[in-house]
Amino acid sequence: MQILGASFDTVADQAAFARKFGFNFPLLADTDRKLGLAYGATDDPKAGYAKRISYLIGPDGKVKKAYPKVNAAAHPEELLKDL
Amino acid sequence: MLEPGAAAPDFEVQDQTGQARRLSDYRGQNVVLWFYPKADTPG
Numbered sequence: 001m002q003i004l005g006a007s008f009d010t011v012a013d014q015a016a017f018a019r020k021f022g023f024n025f026p027l028l029a030d031t032d033r034k035l036g037l038a039y040g041a042t043d044d045p046k047a048g049y050a051k052r053i054s055y056l057i058g059p060d061g062k063v064k065k066a067y068p069k070v071n072a073a074a075h076p077e078e079l080l081k082d083l
Numbered sequence: 084m085l086e087p088g089a090a091a092p093d094f095e096v097q098d099q100t101g102q103a104r105r106l107s108d109y110r111g112q113n114v115v116l117w118f119y120p121k122a123d124t125p126g
Contacts, residue, residue: 001112001113001114001115002109002112002113002114002115003114003115003117004104004114004115004116004117005117005118005119006096006116006117006118006119007118007119007120007121007122008121009121009122011097011098011099011100011101013122013123014098014099014122015099015100016122016123017099017122017123018099020123026098026099026102026104027098027099027122028096028097028098028104029096029097029098029099030096034094034096035094035096036118038092038094039084039085039091039092039116039118040084040085041118048121049120049121050118050119050120051118051120052118052119052120053084053118054115054116054117054118055085055091055114055115055116056113056114056115057091057106057109057113057114057115057116058113059110059111059112059113061090061091061093061106061107061110062087062088062089062090062091063085063086063087063088063089063090063091064087064113065087066084066085066086066087068084070117070118075117079115083113
């Protein structure tokens, strides 16, 4: 399983974030909000913040499950259940 | 939001190292795409 984090922050901000917490998975710098718009994490191309949502995408490239409200603490367990 | 069963749109976005990442790079694997509001905020 591959985890991809994403927000509207810059590459430099993502790098600092990853360093601080030791994240070893990609953090996507969606500065133009294209990714966020495509996935419904915002409906405003100038939005300051992405919504706290996530997706499980299957090996076939289709959405397996959408999580409209992510609780960070409970999410890993929830995801593992859905795999 | 996209509904289950919908094709996940491909993308090309730079990660924290400047490397371009595409959804299609991960074909054949489960992918969790996790949006968070701001770098360095909890959750």
